[in-house]
Amino acid sequence: MVSVQEIIDIMEELAPRSYAEDWDNPGLLVGSPAQETARIVVCLDVSDAVVQMAIEQGAHLIVSHHPMIFHAMKHLRTDTPLGSRIAELVKHDIAVFAAHTNLDIAQGGVNDVLAQAVGLEGLAHFVVQGQDEAGETYSLGRVGELQEPMTIAAFAAQVRDALPTAYVRYVSAGARPVQRVALCSGSGAEFIAQAARLGADAYLTGDVRYHDAQHAVELGLHVIDAGHFGTEFPVVECLRTRLAAALTERGLTADVIADTQSEDFFHVI
Structure with a gap:
């Protein structure tokens, strides 16, 4: 058995x-630091399915990437999806801890896992936040190099095959070969201009909009949108x-179990 505080x-x-x-709103969101558990579930999102998994597995702590509570709550209504989920967690003495942008930033965190998965080497800083x-x-984010240059179509296929996604979208900015790649997991389209200024040939992120793509082409930057889920879910097993x-x-x-059943909300037909 371990205490929640020991995991914190x-x-x-x-x-x-x-x-x-x-x-952001990381940290202990539900439960007490004194709560003890013999089993921990690691996940991307605290969904109803993940809560049910924790109940069935006898886990009393869930460690997630996305915080299940972002904003101040003025009431707890159990007839809403979030309120019902919190009530179920409290009923079964299950604590919830989240590490969000701090896990994106940390060495060995979301972006390092993503960079390794898609084949980048010699990683350096991208979108510097400060000094500790x-x-x-x-x-x-991160910026790194592929071992050999390739076309944007070939790199997009490599990304698709490396990540838990059935598809990626890519934006071609012409015949420019891809070797230097910047990336930011989740939703990072706001950093397209920074990636271009950094000299990246391509930028990998998720949640890219039409006008983001247009801007990237104007800057001569290829973009790959591998989705919010696709770029972040690989950290779950690594964190476990x-x-x-x-x-x-x-x-x-304590046993540490990874959620392996969650899927992207988006499907393509």
């Missing part, structure tokens, strides 16, 4: 809360592995 302490080392953006107390620079290893290093005992 581990997560603070893996993804310091100080890295999180001001608008040790003077180390930290950034929201790192949590399990950290528990072992500390002589603590």
Whole structure:
């Protein structure tokens, strides 16, 4: 058994809360630090299916990437999806902890996992956020190099095959070969101009809109939209592995289980 506080302490080392953006809401969102559990579920979203999985598995802690609560709540209505989910968590003594933009930024977090999955090497900072107390620079995204240049169509196919998605959308800015790639997991279209200024041949992110694509072409930058889910879900298994290893290093005992059943909300026909 481990306490929720012991997991919070581990997560603070893996993804310091100080890295999180001001608008974000990471941390313990439901439950008590004193809550104990012999099993932990790691997921991208705290969905009804994930809550049911935690109940069935006897888990009393869910560690998610996306916070299930973003804004102040003035009431808790159990006839709403969120209110019903929170009531079910409380009923079964299940705590919820989230690491969001701090896990995007942290070394070994969402963007490093994404970069490794799609074949980038020699990673450097992209969208610098600041420096930590040790003077180390930290950034929201990453930029790296492919071993060999390739066409945007070939790289898009490589990304599709590497990620948990059945499709990607790509924007071609001409015959420019792709070798230097910038990326930002989730929803990062706002950084298209920064990727172009950095000299990237292509930019990988999710949630790209029509006029974002138009702007990228004007800047001579290829763009691949692999979806919010596709660019972030790979961190779930990685975080499960790192949590399990950290528990072992500390002589603590708890099973850590990854959600493997969740799927993208979007389908293509």
